[in-house]
Amino acid sequence: MNPEELQKILAENKKKDSVLKKLLRAVKENDLEKVKSIFEKNSSIIKDVVAEINSQNGTNLLGYAVDSKMAKYLIEKGISFSAAVTKAVRRRDLESVKSICQVSSLIAKDELQQNPEPLQSATYDHKFNDKIARYLIEQGANPNATDHLGRYLLHLQIAKSNFKGAKALIENGTDVNLINQGVKSYQTLIMGGSELKGETALNFAIRIYYKHKDIDNQKSDETLKFISYLIEQKANLNIKDCNEMVPLDIAIFHNSPKIVELLIKAGADLNVGREKAEGVLKYAITEGHIDIGKATIRYILEHDSHWLTTSNKPDLLNDQQELSNYWDEYKAQVKELHDIVGDRIYLTGDRSTRPIMRTVSGFLDHESRKNLVKSSFISSAEAPENFCPRKLAVISVAAITCALALYFLAPLIIGSSAGIGTQLALGAVGAVVGGGIGILTNVAIDQCYVNSATQKAD
Missing domain, CATH: 1.25.40 (Serine Threonine Protein Phosphatase 5, Tetratricopeptide repeat)
Incomplete structure (x- = not known):
């Protein structure tokens, strides 16, 4: 650049500065x-x-x-x-x-x-x-927006460990279960990023946890807390990515036992992803994670009833005495709960006989679970019938009473000019209204009966 060109550039910059001022x-x-x-x-x-x-x-x-x-x-x-x-x-x-x-x-x-x-x-x-x-x-501003490279802001902030910002997005409307498309630009932020497709916020967080695990304890603890937060915010635990992997598979692949246990206790379906329930049990035994093994045993016995009718158990337990003993102990507990249920039905009347266990397993002791089952079911022999003479009588009496009342009160309501046709019409309306009152009355009676039966069960 010669002196004349330099002088020209300096003059232009000076002029721009002057205009800006x-x-x-x-x-x-x-x-x-x-x-x-x-x-x-x-x-x-x-x-x-x-x-x-x-x-x-x-x-x-x-x-x-x-x-x-x-x-x-x-x-x-x-x-x-x-x-x-x-x-x-x-x-x-x-x-x-x-x-x-x-x-x-x-x-x-x-x-x-x-x-x-x-x-x-x-x-x-x-x-x-x-x-x-x-x-x-x-x-x-759109909380579900993507940046200029097509990355969801939520996923981007998680990939950069910006958990405060990620929480702010979620708490202001971002869908916690957004699923990303394949975007190569993730590869600079996260291991395997060029292949990430079909990932959710939970998947990204698990991968970030692995990135910090054994390197930065503070970051890994922050990430683990954020994963718990995502679960509290109803993150879907069973969404498959492009490789048919669910969050549990990713946690096992990255050997992150704290997350594996967290996902199982939160209700992850162990039979959805690549690693089925017995695969998770194998991981627990191979890596020596007894708590994960126990959580998996609970899942297997609660979801696969054929184990309750046989004395066999998975071969994986042959070399793990503690978990083998736990299998026998928990199996006995599950069978006891099934015996308590017997021919009982849910209070909602759907006649299911499966005990309420999944949402409480691992959080309540066996006695507490038994009490919960007893209070949540009533005997099908004692349950109010869906339709019985009592219900028909209540509805009929209410309908007839309201129909007659409106029929005879029509002259007083409308005036002496009310004809027989008007009286009959009002009577019909009264019958419909009375029928509705009768139905509501039956519902109230049934609920009182159910409450009484529940107290007996306790």
Whole structure:
């Protein structure tokens, strides 16, 4: 570059700086006519000035606009709304974010829906501000948005261990069970990222846990807590990815026993993914995880009734005495619960005989489970019949009483001009109303009966 070219560039930069200072002063003074004049008189370099304003480190010109007309004009001239909001977000300046959105209210919703950058910036942990994230979503930002590479913001923040931001997204409307499409850009964030397709937030979190496990105890503990949080938020434990792997398979593949046990206790279906129940039991025995083995045994005995009718047990238990003994102990407990149930039915009347165990196994002792079963079932011999003479009588008496009442009261309600046809019509209406009253009465009687039977069971 010769001296003349350098001199020319310096002169242009000086001119751009001068124009920018004039624009900033005019916007602060809310002088729209002056702003328009500056744009018109400097048309040869105004694009470069606008580009400088929209750059990451450029002056946040739109943030100084206090009038909607001014904001609209600046945006029409190329000043980026999203860039302005993002700059305010990065400074964690909630008031500036609100100011920009309010003066640009006509376009704020559309801009925030179409450009996820402000919300993405607000949910990075090092820039995190829960109030800003919530405000942006309230103003129209899509919590289920993807970035410019097609990555869901929720998955992106989890992959970067930005768990505060991920929680903010979930608590402000993000679907915790979003399923991603194949995006190669994950490979720079997570092991095997180039092949990740069909993944949920839970899958990403399990992979991140493995990334930190045995390297960074603080990060791994934070990730484990976040996985528990996802489960509390109803994360689906049984969604298969493109490799037919469910979260439990991923946890076993990455040898993460804490997560395996957590998923089983949370109710993961052990027969959905690649590793069926006996495969999980094999993992537990091979790696020496007794608690996982016990949880798996509970699952097998609760979900596969053929084990209750045979003295056999999985061959895997032959070399594991503690788990073999636990199999016999828990099998006896399950059979006892089935005996308690006998010919009992659910209070809902669906006549199922399966004991309530899955949601409480591992959290209640056997005596507590027995009490729960007793209080949750009543004998089918004692249960109220779906239709019986008593119910028919109640409905009939109520229908006839209401029909006669409206028939004879018709002259008083309508007047002496009421004809026989009107009386009959009102009588029919009374019969329908009475029938409904009779049905509701039967429901109340049945519920009282069920409550009484339940108390006897206790």
